[in-house]
Each structure stands twice: as C-alpha cells, then as structure tokens.
Amino acid sequence: MRAKRTIAVITALLGLVLATAGTASASPGSWVPYGNNNPITGSSAKWVCGGSEVIAENMLAQVCAIRSGNGTGTAVQGAVIIRNNRSSLASASARVVMWETGGGTYDYWYCSSSGIAAHSWSVCFGASFGHAGKVYATGDAKNVALGYTGDI
Structure with a gap:
C-alpha cells in the first residue's frame, strides 16, 4: 500500500512540474506588427523558416531562425x-x-495573446544573442505546433 501511495505522490509531483514548466519558465518575447509588409523581405538578416501552418481560419504561422549580416553574422534570434x-x-x-544544432536548447520565449490586425503580418521575436555555431528553431502559435526550421 505504501508503494502505491509513493508512486501516486511522485506521479502527482511530476505532473505539476511538467504543467508549470511550459510558459511559466519562458522568457518574454515581443510582438512587432508589420502591417501588410512581409517581415522577411524587408530584413537585412537571413531568415530560415519552416513551412506555413494553418492555426485558425484564415490565419497562418511559421517558425523562423534568424541570423544577422545576411547569414554571416553571429547574432541569432528565433521568431x-x-x-x-x-x-x-x-x-x-x-x-x-x-x-544548438547537435546540442541542447538555448532558451525559449513566449509572446502572450495579442491582437493581429486584419490582412496583416505580426511577429513574435525572442531575444537576440551571440552564437557563431549553427542553430535552428521550433515553435507553436495558438497551441498549433509549427515544426522546425533548417539550420542557420
């Protein structure tokens, strides 16, 4: 009987840890509205993005890894x-x-629910940080998994 109770307590604690590890420990990201201007084509950085996913009726999202200097810089960012x-x-x-390609996670960011204007683009950016090695990004929007990017 004691073993069953111990397993139940461990299971309950593990569930609590997993439930609170989601957005509670994420760093805050920031929303940037782009209106009807494509954020990728207007940037001097190199963007490597996953495919577009439907996240709601008439709404698409994609995850991107960004590197400064048109892909030759050391500043990287997820979006x-x-x-x-x-x-x-x-x-x-x-x-x-x-x-990090072939390694672990650097960090993750969460952008709280925000209004996105009709017929427009909006981007949730994570913090920019220095890293010369290859990185990639994963993400989600409206709780829909967006897959992953290629390496950059």
Missing part, C-alpha cells in the same frame, strides 16, 4: 510569423525555442 488573412482583428499567442 514566429503570423499572417492574419481575415477581414477583422484576430488574436494569437506564440512560443519559439532556439536550439
């Missing part, structure tokens, strides 16, 4: 791009995780 094709305001939250 989630959201395109609202609706004719009205929509809301979304997003999360992005940066990974």
Whole structure:
C-alpha cells in the first residue's frame, strides 16, 4: 500500500512540474506588427523558416531562425510569423525555442495573446544573442505546433 501511495505522490509531483514548466519558465518575447509588409523581405538578416501552418481560419504561422549580416553574422534570434488573412482583428499567442544544432536548447520565449490586425503580418521575436555555431528553431502559435526550421 505504501508503494502505491509513493508512486501516486511522485506521479502527482511530476505532473505539476511538467504543467508549470511550459510558459511559466519562458522568457518574454515581443510582438512587432508589420502591417501588410512581409517581415522577411524587408530584413537585412537571413531568415530560415519552416513551412506555413494553418492555426485558425484564415490565419497562418511559421517558425523562423534568424541570423544577422545576411547569414554571416553571429547574432541569432528565433521568431514566429503570423499572417492574419481575415477581414477583422484576430488574436494569437506564440512560443519559439532556439536550439544548438547537435546540442541542447538555448532558451525559449513566449509572446502572450495579442491582437493581429486584419490582412496583416505580426511577429513574435525572442531575444537576440551571440552564437557563431549553427542553430535552428521550433515553435507553436495558438497551441498549433509549427515544426522546425533548417539550420542557420
């Protein structure tokens, strides 16, 4: 009987740890609205993005890894791009995780739910940090997994 109770307590504690490890320990990201300007084509940095995923009716998102200097710099950053094709305001939250290729995670960022204007782009950016080696990103938006980017 004691073994069953011990297993139940361990299971309950593990569940609590996993439930609170999500957005509670993530660093805050920041939303940047782009209006009807594509954030990738207007940037001097190199963006490597995963495929676009439908996150809601008339809303698409993709996760991206960004490197400064058109891909030759040492500053890297993760982002989630959201395109609202609706004719009205929509809301979304997003999360992005940066990974070292062949290694572990660097950090992850969470952007709380925010309004995204009709027919516009908005980007959730994680913090920029220095790293000369290869990285990639994973993420989600509106709790829809966005897959992963290629290495940059």
